[in-house]
Amino acid sequence: MSVNALYTDLSGYYDLLCSDVDYAAQSQAVHRLQQLFGNGGTAHLDLACGTGAHVRHFLDLGYHSSGLDINQPMLDQAAQRCPEAQFVLGDMASFSVPARQDLITCFLYSMHYNPSVAALTQCFASVYAALAVGGVFCFNAVAKDQIDNRLFATHSLAHQGSMLTFRSSWYYAGFGEQQALKLRIEKDSAVQTEQWQDEHAMVAVSFAQLTELLSPYFDVHLLAHDYEKIVPCEATAGNALLVCVKR
Template sequence: MQHAPFTALARVYDAIMADIEYDAWADFILSYAADAGRQPRTALDLACGTGNLTRELCAAGLNVTGLDASAEMLHVAAERLPGVRFVPGDLRTFELHQTFDLVTCVFDSLNNLTEDGELRQALERCRAHLAPGGLLAFDVNTRVGVRELWEGDSIEGVEALPGGQDVHYHWSHRYDAARQLGVVQAFCRIMGDGAGDEAEEFVETHHERGYDVPELEVLLREAGFATWEIVEYPDYAPPEPGTARVWVFARRETV
């Protein structure tokens, strides 16, 4: 059964993504901030999903607010981190009426903004929610990264779920050259528990648009940022022409 992106997936997301290095990403972001002379105390984690980066930022001592457009993802996040504030919101239009020392958006979430102007809108909202001197940190897949997302254009496996069930997943990727979009079809089957429950199946289709460094620089400038650095993970090196994913650190002016 077809579902909207990031809805049915919430139930199995953490099992499938158990190996993702959110802890290292948090350290990467906070180390950059420290090297820049910043010691953030508050953070806004955009497209927070089930709260994986949120959890790591909280563990580092930050007061974190998580925001996501998916009610299903936020429900899981709130159950995992009951002391954290989670709010629904659209990356293009959110308004929380407060500012933060740090704004984050990781795991190519901004690539889901596929229409002209949408990423600029999101960057404008990020800047509006940064305190003076605050830092925006995000990663995006480049055009190369969106065209060549996975070797062999598919990934699959079986992972255990809480409660004794397993999820079998098979995700396939193709590149839509006419629209210049990556298309991921995420198929999941939640196995029956052996006590009479039948297997459940669902499919979500996700689209990503790649953003190269020159495009990002234009959009950052148009969004009002004057200072930024675009680097590779994990060594902060300048991106190469064939880099599949880049990290962006942009600062709001202090006055």
């Protein structure tokens, strides 16, 4: 099953899949980063916005927010959640905006959905063109050279008479520019057990590579992946929050 087929067929489960995500804390943290590093503007675009959960919080923080995603069923849900926002179907590797943005975000490691380093580079160029001077581009990333293929994250919750279990893990073979995000969703009810599995091909980069790709466009701040405090990322960290300020 392809990435888009999974998210199209199971778009109704997406918010459940991400039920352990603290959208409010993430949005508030990036708002603080925009205040510290940015130009003070409130025009905001969320790339790979999914069902619009982050957009909802930015709207409530006073931003004029919009979202872009490659999946229409996700955008349909986002429009219901955030009727005052504009949502556009598109590829974050190549997009344009009608007006310059002050803040562009990409949460939940979705920047890795760019399929190659070339596409990632094109995405960064598109972000640069879409930002106003002094605007902030903020996203989180995982370092390919720090991935432990044995680790996985899992959580379960009850939903409409069934128990849903979600499991995700990163996998990197140790070479090349692709890694995988492995997903499994299991639905147990009194009648049957259903299971969906997929493996998403995603771009693999080190933090040194990311910094090199971003540096022609931005002043890059590599921060610890911690939405409660602002501290530099340690050299051995496996994930990070990148704050990139357009020159």
